[in-house]
Amino acid sequence: MKKKAGRVALGGMLAALALAFSFLEGLLPPLPGMPPGARLGLSNIVTMYAAGSLGLPWGLGLALVKGGFALLTRGLAAGTMSLCGGLASTGCMWLLLKKTPASLGLTGVCGALAHNGAQLGAAVYLTSGAALGYVPALLVFSLFSGMLTGAVLKLTLPALERAARWLEGSPKD
Numbered sequence: 271m272k273k274k275a276g277r278v279a280l281g282g283m284l285a286a287l288a289l290a291f292s293f294l295e296g297l298l299p300p301l302p303g304m305p306p307g308a309r310l311g312l313s314n315i316v317t318m319y320a321a322g323s324l325g326l327p328w329g330l331g332l333a334l335v336k337g338g339f340a341l342l343t344r345g346l347a348a349g350t351m352s353l354c355g356g357l358a359s360t361g362c363m364w365l366l367l368k369k370t371p372a373s374l375g376l377t378g379v380c381g382a383l384a385h386n387g388a389q390l391g392a393a394v395y396l397t398s399g400a401a402l403g404y405v406p407a408l409l410v411f412s413l414f415s416g417m418l419t420g421a422v423l424k425l426t427l428p429a430l431e432r433a434a435r436w437l438e439g440s441p442k443d
């Protein structure tokens with residue numbers, strides 16, 4: 271398979287994986303003590319991988335796909351918040367992965383903080399300043415969820431890299 275076609279196939283597989291994670295995460299019960307709609311951000315594992323391995327345009331493309339999915343399945347407010355959070359976190363994670371020696375854990379935490387911050391901004395814009403009351407909970411949750419996404423990416427990175435090499439037609443693996 272030619273490299274360009276393999277890269278497109280990899281992008282499609284990553285988009286499907288991100289949407290599957292997003293869908294499965296929506297099936298989980300609400301997290302106790304968290305703001306309505308708070309999610310672990312498992313699909314951000316895929317976005318972090320794409321931004322770091324394929325580049326910023328691929329990561330932003332996945333964030334757009336995820337935002338469109340949220341729009342179609344959960345409505346305008348969720349779609350807007352997903353899009354704002356996804357674009358902000360992808361940019362943040364790409365900067366950390368490409369321009370600093372940050373670990374995947376730190377990158378995940380900073381990505382979660384950027385995601386929650388952008389979503390909070392969208393929520394305030396869409397509703398009122400009452401959403402600002404969620405800041406303390408979101409800060410703590412960002413630490414937990416960001417460390418989780420970074421750790422899961424670290425564990426799955428070898429398999430993702432093997433799949434990418436195979437799809438791009440590299441002789442290795």
